[in-house]
Amino acid sequence: MNGRRVRAMVRRNALAQVRNPGHWFLLIVLPIVDALLFGSIGVAYGDGDAPVRLLITGTMLFHLIWQVTLAGSLGFLEEVWSRNVLNLIATPLTEREVLASLGLVGLARTVVTVVLVGGVGLGFYAVAPESAGWVLVPGVLVLLAFGWAVTLMVVGLTLQYGDSAEVFSWGTLVLLMPLSGVFYPTESLPAVLEPVARAIPLTQVFDAAREGLETGRVAWGRLAIGAAGSAVSLAAATWFIDRQLRRFRREGWVTRFT
Amino acid sequence: MEEGTEVLRAEGLHKRFGATRAVQGVSLRIRAGERVGIVGPNGAGKTTTLLMLLGAVSPDAGTVDLVGHRLPGGRSEAMRRVGFAAGYLPLPDRLTVLETLHFFAELYGVERPGARVGAVLDELSIRHLAGQHCESLSSGQATLVGIAKAVLHHPRLVVLDEPTASLDPDVAIRVRDRLELLNAEHDVTLLLTSHDMREVERLTDRVVFLRDGQVIADGHPAEVVAGSGHADLEAMFLAEAARRREEQV
Numbered sequence: 001m002n003g004r005r006v007r008a009m010v011r012r013n014a015l016a017q018v019r020n021p022g023h024w025f026l027l028i029v030l031p032i033v034d035a036l037l038f039g040s041i042g043v044a045y046g047d048g049d050a051p052v053r054l055l056i057t058g059t060m061l062f063h064l065i066w067q068v069t070l071a072g073s074l075g076f077l078e079e080v081w082s083r084n085v086l087n088l089i090a091t092p093l094t095e096r097e098v099l100a101s102l103g104l105v106g107l108a109r110t111v112v113t114v115v116l117v118g119g120v121g122l123g124f125y126a127v128a129p130e131s132a133g134w135v136l137v138p139g140v141l142v143l144l145a146f147g148w149a150v151t152l153m154v155v156g157l158t159l160q161y162g163d164s165a166e167v168f169s170w171g172t173l174v175l176l177m178p179l180s181g182v183f184y185p186t187e188s189l190p191a192v193l194e195p196v197a198r199a200i201p202l203t204q205v206f207d208a209a210r211e212g213l214e215t216g217r218v219a220w221g222r223l224a225i226g227a228a229g230s231a232v233s234l235a236a237a238t239w240f241i242d243r244q245l246r247r248f249r250r251e252g253w254v255t256r257f258t
Numbered sequence: 259m260e261e262g263t264e265v266l267r268a269e270g271l272h273k274r275f276g277a278t279r280a281v282q283g284v285s286l287r288i289r290a291g292e293r294v295g296i297v298g299p300n301g302a303g304k305t306t307t308l309l310m311l312l313g314a315v316s317p318d319a320g321t322v323d324l325v326g327h328r329l330p331g332g333r334s335e336a337m338r339r340v341g342f343a344a345g346y347l348p349l350p351d352r353l354t355v356l357e358t359l360h361f362f363a364e365l366y367g368v369e370r371p372g373a374r375v376g377a378v379l380d381e382l383s384i385r386h387l388a389g390q391h392c393e394s395l396s397s398g399q400a401t402l403v404g405i406a407k408a409v410l411h412h413p414r415l416v417v418l419d420e421p422t423a424s425l426d427p428d429v430a431i432r433v434r435d436r437l438e439l440l441n442a443e444h445d446v447t448l449l450l451t452s453h454d455m456r457e458v459e460r461l462t463d464r465v466v467f468l469r470d471g472q473v474i475a476d477g478h479p480a481e482v483v484a485g486s487g488h489a490d491l492e493a494m495f496l497a498e499a500a501r502r503r504e505e506q507v
Contacts, residue, residue, distance in 0.1 A: 008365055084349070087349070088365075089312065089314045090312050092365060093365050
């Protein structure tokens with residue numbers, strides 16, 4: 001792994017994203033809109049500040065994982081849209097360096113989104129972003145690991161399907177949001193969907209966050225299940241991307257990007 | 259670089275995509291300072307061969323040693339001494355020419371990238387494009403910037419896929435002049451593909467003619483033409499293209 005090449009890719013990625021108005025919308029506007037939307041729903045229909053805290057914390061955690069996924073998948077798609085993939089292959093850059101740069105940009109985006117959603121919560125609803133307590137530290141790590149797994153899957157699909165895979169970059173997490181109980185216990189879902197929800201590692205983290213908000217305790221058991229699920233997802237995603245990269249060379253998919 | 263040193267050795271390359279045999283047993287050795295053109299009609303296997311030589315496509319059989327490094331394991335190390343430009347390939351969106359060249363200089367590990375980028379811009383007389391965004395460049399300008407990208411790191415081998423495709427004749431002449439200069443003054447080995455046989459005759463001192471993924475002739479352009487019984491390389495190319503069309507019909 002060459003740090004200079006990773007740094008160059010991070011800079012290229014950051015410049016491309018900063019100069020693309022679509023990224024500003026996804027990174028700045030949407031988290032603020034969601035925080036205002038759910039914060040106000042909490043105020044309108046809740047009793048006391050507990051529902052607002054729950055909804056703002058859910059919004060923050062959801063955008064955190066979403067931004068990791070977006071940064072990675074859209075970062076790679078940016079090279080596809082630019083038809084820059086072959087240019088990159090014809091340099092010393094390695095696949096690991098590309099992925100590392102996407103991950104670093106993703107982490108930077110999560111910081112922005114946490115600051116924005118936290119700022120809206122604190123500024124407009126007097127809800128502290130850390131109100132769920134210590135559960136947020138391991139919870140965020142589990143979410144980041146799962147988000148990275150989704151990113152690897154989407155990049156793997158993009159290698160095969162090119163920009164047709166764009167929908168997965170933002171759609172995967174949108175699909176998981178209602179199922180993983182970001183804003184409500186999974187018992188609120190139709191009974192037929194509950195087993196599906198339980199199988200998603202994110203569900204355990206959001207449950208643990210709610211427990212943290214309600215009782216102040218860290219639900220280590222739930223977090224452990226979530227961490228194990230994320231580890232399995234990450235292992236599967238690593239296997240998938242490795243397989244896709246080998247197929248990319250074997251099947252000559254590079255010609256789809258020229 | 260010492261004259262005669264091998265910069266590329268490919269042995270017995272085979273590649274099949276489904277039922278199509280794209281490349282069948284291509285072997286190629288290129289020495290430092292050579293100017294080699296890979297030619298052949300559409301579907302002859304030029305681009306697949308080139309992509310295998312760059313490590314972008316893995317061969318079903320055969321080996322590639324690029325500037326002393328065996329692919330695929332040595333790809334990253336090899337690409338530190340290999341440049342690549344394609345006439346059909348745009349440069350990254352949303353970056354200026356200066357930012358793009360600086361970015362690639364960093365990827366290639368160029369010492370003092372700022373100074374080197376400036377020098378290459380001057381060498382190719384394109385300093386006036388430095389602040390322009392890549393997506394706003396004309397085809398000719400983009401080709402010159404692509405060549406600048408390919409030579410930033412003092413490569414031993416520059417691979418060019420259709421370097422003057424879709425360029426106006428005057429710009430194409432300028433690009434060819436620059437490539438000749440690179441070879442003559444900087445001892446850069448050139449490996450190119452082109453559909454323009456006059457360009458190949460002018461730019462190369464060796465032609466590798468492909469038909470159906472196989473090498474059917476390899477030598478100085480005049481020797482290849484003499485061996486084919488045609489008047490010149492273009493006539494040979496047209497005859498091959500016609501033969502291929504008839505086969506497809």
